[in-house]
Amino acid sequence: MKICQNCPCSSPSISLSSLASPCLNSELSLSLSLLLFPAESPTSPPLPARGTTGGKVSGVRGGVDVFLPSPSQPRGRFVLGRPRRLKVFSMALFIYFDYKAVQKRVKWVGAGKKDAIWTKTHERNARRVLNLMIELEGLWVKMGQYLSTRADVLPEPYINVLKQLQDSLPPRPLEEVRGTIEKELGKPMNDLFANFVLDPLATASIAQVHRATLVDGREVVVKIQHDGIKDIILEDLKNAKSLVEWIAWAEPQYNFNPMIDEWCKEAPKELDFNHEAENTKAVSSNLSRKTNCESGAVSSAVDVLIPEVIQSTDKVLILQYMDGIRLNDNDSLEAYGVDKQRLVEEITRAYAHQIYVDGFFNGDPHPGNFLVSKEPPHKPILLDFGLTKRISQSMRQALAKMFLSCAEGDHVALLSAFAEMGLKLRVDMPEQAMEIATVFFRQSTTANEAKENIKTLNDQRERNVKALQEKMKMNKKEVQRFNPVDAFPGDAIIFMRVLNLLRGLSASLNVRIVYLDIMRPFAESTLLGSMTRGPTANSQWIYDSPVNSEVESKLRNLLLELGSNKILGIQVCAYKDGKVIIDTAAGTLGKYDPRPVQPDSLFPVFSVTKGITAGMVHWLVDKGCIHVIQVHHLLNHTSGLHNALGDVMKSDPLLVCDWEEMLHQITKCTPETEPGSEQMYHYLSFGWLCGGIIEHASGKKLQEVLEEAIVHPLHINGELYIGIPPGVESRLAALTVDMEELEKLSGFRAGPDVPQELLSNVAQMATGLPVLFNTLNIRRAILPAANGHCSARALARYYAALGAGGAIPPPHSGGGSKPPLGSHVHTPKFPTMPSKKKKKGGSKNDVGVADKDGYTQLRTSDGSDEGSTVSAVVAGNGSGSGSSMFVDGGTKMLDAFMGVGDFSGMIHPNGKFGLGFRRYGYGAGAGEKVATTTFGHSGMGGSTGFCDVEHGLAMAVTVNKMSLGGVTRRVVRLVCEELGVPVPDEFSVAGDKGPDMVLNLAPPE
Template structure:
């Protein structure tokens, strides 16, 4: 076998030149050493910021900013150095926060960016040992060439370029020895640190994030799952078959490598030549439109989340390449950390995005969805481009809800609420509502009628809104302006027309309780006018026209009294 040997480099990590201890067999002694280092640093940083809060009381405003900046720089350096030394899951967390340029002090994302490319590589002997054990063949039987220097070294594995015996160019992803034990213990430590932070500073509650990490992160340790995920996402996005979505707004132009072979700890993928997304100098030299690249990546993630319900939850810049040849397209990599959304959860996040509403609680699914949005926003910040995420994602989110809002009465037996039929008239009304539903004339409706003190109609049908497929019930409250205000104003004007009430009369003379809260001077005319303005949003066009006529007729005569 011809092994190309290149001098191994630590990429952008060289300024720190860390001494990295390798654990080929993780013993409990080593685990406790890692744990002590983590907790010691957490306490050190906490005390550093606490003391700074006390010191700033005796400093000027101009000095405060400098003190805080130095503290952020100092503590960010401490965190990066420890992450580089410990590796494991801490690298993943560091990568996540490295793209949160919009939510962290500048020193943190700037220094944590060093974790996006490579860590110090494992030795070739360890890599070959893992490959041969997993694939059951010697390196000579598998490859004609195998490049010693890895393309990238990450928290769980490192990637080498190689050539198979049939001449195909590939990349080989090899899991680090002993990393499974390290990852599982790191998650325990991270959870303990979060619990301690919540105890010390209750306003900083990261439990939803760390709980989801603890549940999902171990799945990355099986490369068979990553291979399956890669095939699934590639098929969903139409990367190989150039599938064209029915809706042109849903078309995605991205590339993904083909899976050649996989085991639990080794993954062989098609080699795709490209430039790292965070290599701005190379992108500029190639004439890449960085805004288009970020928009296409965003479109790809919107497709995964809202159409497929299956998405990569780890979109940091190190997981993207850009093709060197025109047309420049993004290449999506690393699908070990994915999330499958249930149909109901997909609808929930779609409604949340479209309505920009706050959720009562953050489930693990929502945490990862929001994490993806934050990371995508970080991409535009890192590349210094302005991208309208709402414009790109909106058509995908709308499509996620179409299956519900377009169902109609013919496909949904519960389109008309299954409540008791009170009369023959109500039975006929329900049949009419079904016909109107077929004709797409009704979105949601409630009808109630009394005769001689008895309920003869109490029917509800349809859904609450375009982006809310919840069925309308008899007791559903619609989010519209109150119609009762318009009805009240209409009745008051009717009473005026009949001579029962005078416009100049005080409301309190007719309704004594109205005089509370300093309203005793309000006249009937003013009350009608204000009620009209409150009722303008109602769907009561006839009443609106009638009130406007009265306003035009009487407005000039009563200006002085308003």
């Protein structure tokens, strides 16, 4: 065997970073660094190029040299136990108090001197950290390497000083290396290698790598673990755990114990080179596959190289040699013409594939674990798979859902993803949760933008702390010690660490990466691949519930026929003569939510809400609180306030979430036309006008009236809301748009009651509405014209009662569908919020934190919301038989709904609306007489509820894939035709559609 020393072939193709033990979790490292490095501190200008001389690294700012111990000097590996721990803690305390002192000092100096003070402070402490890490080696070198990659968040002096750790440490003696190789492989080195290069390619804290040639002529690299390193790593893990606990005590807002626990579990795996060999083979195999995505076969075109594994033992690993350029060798990258942007994008794609598609990924993507091939197209070379994490399919799906929910701004899907991955929150703050989660997937920044990035992150943190303080009614000290996370999943920790390391990688190469664009196809591949792609893919696409009738059986066949091309999620429920004949649910809760739609799922139904609001107005009229003559213009859409608050909403769309402010603003509006003269559809103003009257006339909150008038009498608790409460998010359907039907809008013209300016923006509005209405701040808002959330079975029961003049129908059997209608607590407490203990002798009316926040807790005298068993609620479901929602119900109430009989003078002549409800005619295009026994209300996108009084039919359809109503019309036509009931014009092929069904768009002329 030939031993080469100072041979030209010993180029540094593998850096020490690829050999060291795993560093602290990215979030821990980042947070520790932000703790020590104040956000307002400036960054320093670039350092001059470094060169190495003998045992020292020169060129550090100010001419200060950092000395590396020579092989003959005492090394950190020989120091175990108390001395090692003492060094770590004493240095941490020293640096901590240094920064605290500087924070006080800069308060008394001029603004022009602050930058210089902070720069010197960073340089001083960066050198202290570097010297300690070099002395101790082991785990601490790895941490320093990680910090040196975070140019996007750390002050520049730390980056410039700590990046010295990317260079190789002094090597171990050849005798130690030879002894380990021969012991592990069982043969003399002469029998193993034709050539072995004496100088290592790199030396790190766990191992060092030598280039060699096997006796069969293959060029390889040999990775040899340092003798005794295992004890050092385990000791360092123990010290790191203690350090995290101390920091959590000193600064409670930085409690990262769950993260360090996960790291301590994963880190020792890197000490087994057999484990690394198997990981390398698995990742190489996975990345060579193709991935099916929604748009077709998206090749893993993850164009990367991975060395072949030749042989492995516990402490020796032999790999194929690949000659490449290190990522921190900027001069060589420039000389070879490497496209850095494409390089980092390809690395990001490779990790997206590993995480979302394979569920098996390298948890340590720092610059030292990559090379760049010297031959065009300069592919990335992936190295070091010691710290490789395997996650379950359910966790992959949850991580994909979290990613895509951030991309779509879908709060419900995000909270669902949190629940699925095991992340539990103690506080109900969905907006802040979305903001924090989105930080992980934000576009990367360059090193030059680090200062501004740090400021942005800290500003965001301060806003979140302030919001938490207000939410929890805590003082500043209390909120610092409050941890909003009840449980944090270990698998997610490594995932977040990888994202931050990739961000640091892009910053170090000064490129920007849009993670939402690059990683999205892979996340979609995982999530959509796990979802039912249509009824033929899974017999459970239709929710497993008993069939109530022959017509329901035929309806389910229709849903199978329409399939997933037209349906995402749907519920259909129908009553005939007071009995349930259909109660079907099918599909999924959202485009990125594969959970099945169930009978109790809550769908946003837009203007279907108007029919519910109108019912409350009629209930107050029946109670004598108001007279119908006072509100008939509002109910009939003839008040002239159809455009009220349009300017306010344009200037601040989210102002609609402020119920009290919108009620105040609506009082300032004046009619555009003489009340009663024209019927112009009141898209949103209907809700504020009617809602304000409801609250003023009743002296109660709108939700209280909703419960008293509709929810409790009908026993539909938990399945009908106007503005949802916290605690029902797991049952919410998410909206999406049928893009094929949206393209048809270009040929339509506005109907008589649709403003042309609305039509001109209809496509933009239709695509923007799902994003807006999928956010929880909108879902929780009180919008009585457009923000109802309900199940089809609750809505159908409501119309069954209205169609009977208010008479409450028999119990909703629904063929035994589960869970039973009315079995939910209507206003649940936030599930993970710890309740406050009552003080001894406290009032029974005392409420916990959850009662004071978010949705107003509504109570009723019978206490049916709290403590009722499912059986008791279901038993009470039929107690309304023979009773009525109204005192003076029956025919008179039906006349009022439809604006006939004594109420005919209160509606607009030939108008399509009665008093609050749309009147449906029959026989469109056949010259038949318009019928006046069918009424109801549809919502934009296809959801609807109506009743046919004459034929005893009440029906509701809820959908979450917004379209021009084609699916709903097909469903209604089938049911009506099978029952021998005339099809209302709203749902016929030739009839006029209501303004909310398709915005009353007329076909092209």
